[in-house]
Amino acid sequence: MTDSSLRTTGLPAGRPALERCISVPVADFPWGRRPLLSTGLGFGDLFGLDDVDELLTRRGLRTPFIRLAKGGEVIDPRRYTSSGGAGAEIADQVDDERVTRLFLDGATIVLQALHRTWPPLVDFGQQLAADLGHPVQINAYVTPPQNQGFSAHYDVHDVFVLQVAGEKQWRIHAPVLTDPLRNQPWNSRAASVAARASEEPVIDTVLRPGDALYLPRGWLHSATSLGETSVHLTVGVHPVTRHSLVEVLAGLAAEDPSLRESLPLGFDPTDPSLLAGAVDALSSWLRTVDADAVADRLRERVWPQGRSEPVSPLAQERIVSSLTADTPVRLRGFLPHTVDVRADGVVLRLPDRTLTLPAVTAAAMKTVLSGTVVRAAELPDLDADDGLVLIRRLLREALVVPA
Numbered sequence: 001m002t003d004s005s006l007r008t009t010g011l012p013a014g015r016p017a018l019e020r021c022i023s024v025p026v027a028d029f030p031w032g033r034r035p036l037l038s039t040g041l042g043f044g045d046l047f048g049l050d051d052v053d054e055l056l057t058r059r060g061l062r063t064p065f066i067r068l069a070k071g072g073e074v075i076d077p078r079r080y081t082s083s084g085g086a087g088a089e090i091a092d093q094v095d096d097e098r099v100t101r102l103f104l105d106g107a108t109i110v111l112q113a114l115h116r117t118w119p120p121l122v123d124f125g126q127q128l129a130a131d132l133g134h135p136v137q138i139n140a141y142v143t144p145p146q147n148q149g150f151s152a153h154y155d156v157h158d159v160f161v162l163q164v165a166g167e168k169q170w171r172i173h174a175p176v177l178t179d180p181l182r183n184q185p186w187n188s189r190a191a192s193v194a195a196r197a198s199e200e201p202v203i204d205t206v207l208r209p210g211d212a213l214y215l216p217r218g219w220l221h222s223a224t225s226l227g228e229t230s231v232h233l234t235v236g237v238h239p240v241t242r243h244s245l246v247e248v249l250a251g252l253a254a255e256d257p258s259l260r261e262s263l264p265l266g267f268d269p270t271d272p273s274l275l276a277g278a279v280d281a282l283s284s285w286l287r288t289v290d291a292d293a294v295a296d297r298l299r300e301r302v303w304p305q306g307r308s309e310p311v312s313p314l315a316q317e318r319i320v321s322s323l324t325a326d327t328p329v330r331l332r333g334f335l336p337h338t339v340d341v342r343a344d345g346v347v348l349r350l351p352d353r354t355l356t357l358p359a360v361t362a363a364a365m366k367t368v369l370s371g372t373v374v375r376a377a378e379l380p381d382l383d384a385d386d387g388l389v390l391i392r393r394l395l396r397e398a399l400v401v402p403a
Helices: 016-021 049-058 096-104 119-132 186-197 242-253 272-286 291-305 313-321 359-369 384-396
Strands: 036-038 066-070 108-111 136-143 158-165 168-173 203-207 212-215 220-225 230-237 329-331 338-342 345-349 354-357 400-402
Touching (some): 016 119, 049 108, 066 096, 119 136, 119 230, 136 220, 168 186, 168 212, 186 220, 203 212, 242 272, 242 291, 313 384, 313 400, 338 359, 345 359, 359 384, 384 400
Antiparallel strands (some): 036 212, 108 136, 136 230, 158 230, 168 203, 329 400, 338 345, 345 354
16 A cells, blocks of 8 residues: 655755746746746856866866857867877867867857756756756857857757856747747758748847846747857756657557557558547547556656766765764755555665665655654664664665765
8 A cells, every 4th residue: 555645756845946047936937938037146156267167178078068169050079179198098088279279260169968067057957957847957158259159049948048257149039839849959940940030039138147048948049149258058958748748658558459459451541430440449548547657657757867966985885884873864865756655565766776675664764755864773663773774775775875
């Protein structure tokens, strides 16, 4: 039997990262409906000019964590990468000298997946993904003065543009396709995009350091840096849509033998009566679909796209080796999970695996998953020795970390 009181997604309350990106109350945020311009917010603690140089010169970046573009065209990576030298002969590492020459010649530098490589943005990206309930990625665009990195286009994900240095003029046009999906990119509608971009923009504004612009997917945009080098963060939000549910349902439908049956011999694709029968069969099947099965499939698609709080292997080993009944630990941050109590034990689902724990640990797990600091000696329904066994396993599974 499932205890619904223990079912949880492991996501924190509140929306502090989202509040940093908008100048209106969260309740008034026009998610998915229209652009929002916010000014005077401030993002200097997240990223800046010196951080760009640090990444380009001292972090051994490789493709695809960097790309360059000029005049709307992506530059061949071989023009700005090379071997890292003795002991690091990998040929696709960023070459700071080559990048410098291209940048001085007007190329835009794109630093990709900073939500995985730059600590302040790792933390910010995790919190924003939790705030929104949708996966997040973060890139930085570094554009030399009076240059445009990419021509007018739309994205198939929502974006927050966070200006961190310099100034950039943005021109926004209404969509040619509302809420495009991933298989509906802008270049498949290049003519319509070009025609729309020639019209008067809906928004024509200059972003200055600390300003932010939210754009729902599908809204056309182009940007030009002004009198100095411009750096902005593009936070891409990959929305889970109703179409995502359709894709999940299609996968479940493939498991139903009646829906895998071939249509009759001599099938005429123009005969509405045959198609009506197939639609009726599909409708009947939909009424039998288990919502829990749909949720499980959707979880398997969405959870791996995020990232939990980093785990430090050496710190984790030290605490496992020296663990006592009074050692404080806490739930790992931003770890998606669900937990069900059944007659045969506690079932804990994580992004990449499922753990089964003894039923006697139910109360202890509820305490651990509450997010408070816990100690083996204080876990309910367990003595100190059994508490140590549980905490040690949770440390090895990277479910808890040192407090």
